[in-house]
Amino acid sequence: MNFDSSAAHNAGDGSPLAYRKAGVDCDNCPVRAVSICCALGPDERRQLESIAHRTVFNTKETIFLEGDRSGSFFNITSGAVRLFRLFRDGRRQVLGFRMAGDFLGLDMGDQRGFSAEAIEPTTACRFGRPQFTSLVESKPHLLRKLHERTGQEIGLAHDHMMALGQRSARERIAWFLLSLRERQNKASSADVIRLPMSRQDIGDFLGLTIETVSRTLTLLARENVISITPRTVRLRDARRLAKLGTS
């Protein structure tokens, strides 16, 4: 939540290059400009960097498991991560995908509410809980920024619920592709969408089977709405997709 009306805290940053010189682990993160760090001034940022550990995860490597004690927080700097929960019988719901610039650990308490795995080689800045906690407690800016992020996360969850509860398979796929595109090309609207996740991941995210995902994609391709290449999709008729995928 963002308790004052000025949501645009992001302004007032100096050039991103200005922070390159700090001699810490988490240096040269290319995404710092879009991360939580942008809530901070230069010296505060240096403080944050001083407690950051650069971490690397391989494909399929577990970042944390549901039920684990939440001992650290992560700011993803490259790659992609899937968040999920399992039923006892093996069914899996993918709760979301997180990429460069996203923060892991916003969600409350002492225990992780879900598991996280890298779906491709991923780098992140890790913050130990005690250090991060005490930093946050002393920096209202940062707390507010995190709170704002948490609010955005609820918004994402709501979008997801709309898709799962009300949309057809076609519509879900369209929505999924469009929201991926939006995240990947923040500014431009380039028409090539990278799909770092498998069909199974997409299915478990959208509440569909892998077969339905595949079928729906090839159908859209037959209709010249998209074209499919391994691990990417190219948008051919964005308007038509939007007609399906927008509320």
Next chain:
Amino acid sequence: MNFDSSAAHNAGDGSPLAYRKAGVDCDNCPVRAVSICCALGPDERRQLESIAHRTVFNTKETIFLEGDRSGSFFNITSGAVRLFRLFRDGRRQVLGFRMAGDFLGLDMGDQRGFSAEAIEPTTACRFGRPQFTSLVESKPHLLRKLHERTGQEIGLAHDHMMALGQRSARERIAWFLLSLRERQNKASSADVIRLPMSRQDIGDFLGLTIETVSRTLTLLARENVISITPRTVRLRDARRLAKLGTS
């Protein structure tokens, strides 16, 4: 999020009766003990009460609409509320139900991300945004409590997504009934569950049609798992229901 390990802030409250004497609008709220207010000491609480306006909503009355400017926050003191979003074509997803003790307005920014309507006569404490904001900014306890609540809300959303994405109609209904029971009888496990919402609301919450909801309920009744009376359900075989509704 709860940045320190001591989640149990709720302790250390004096007797709930101690706060009855303050001569303000939002007096004698029976649920104050479970509300955000319990993050505060007596004097802080009095401060909070001094900016609260007791508000009443009739059945079907709109509390706020998606897209509205978020001009206030609510702490529900009795009754029940549905939160929902609409598609352009009229489809509706109910995002959740909120009852006594729940807080409305946790979700971020300047604009409401969804609509809220009373589903039965409802009372709430309303807080104007400016007053509430400035109070929160000066009370780290309160901010932390709100943050914690927001985290819980994400947890609820995840449970909901599990249900929508992975469960059958039967399982969704079972989960729904069980989670309602849990909320209503925090302590005891009385077996009578009140359903203030209509079948349509339940359907739109669970991503099912009204007919499927009805059929599934009557089926469970035929199997002596529950028995149905207007606006209530009685649990006859909680164990069997739990087998369906638990992850």
Next chain:
DNA sequence: CGGTTACTTGAGATACGTCAAAACGAGTGG
């Protein structure tokens, strides 16, 4: 190049949706 995993495609089954009508409950007026 062979083995493995991911993806696609097909045919058939089913859970749930749709459409339509009947039963029920609550409120109103005679």
Next chain:
DNA sequence: CCACTCGTTTTGACGTATCTCAAGTAACCG
């Protein structure tokens, strides 16, 4: 107290989107 109406809930018959099972093809990697 009964009859009437209106909205909600239940029930039925039928259609279909999606799932399941199974096989085939393509991509990846040593």
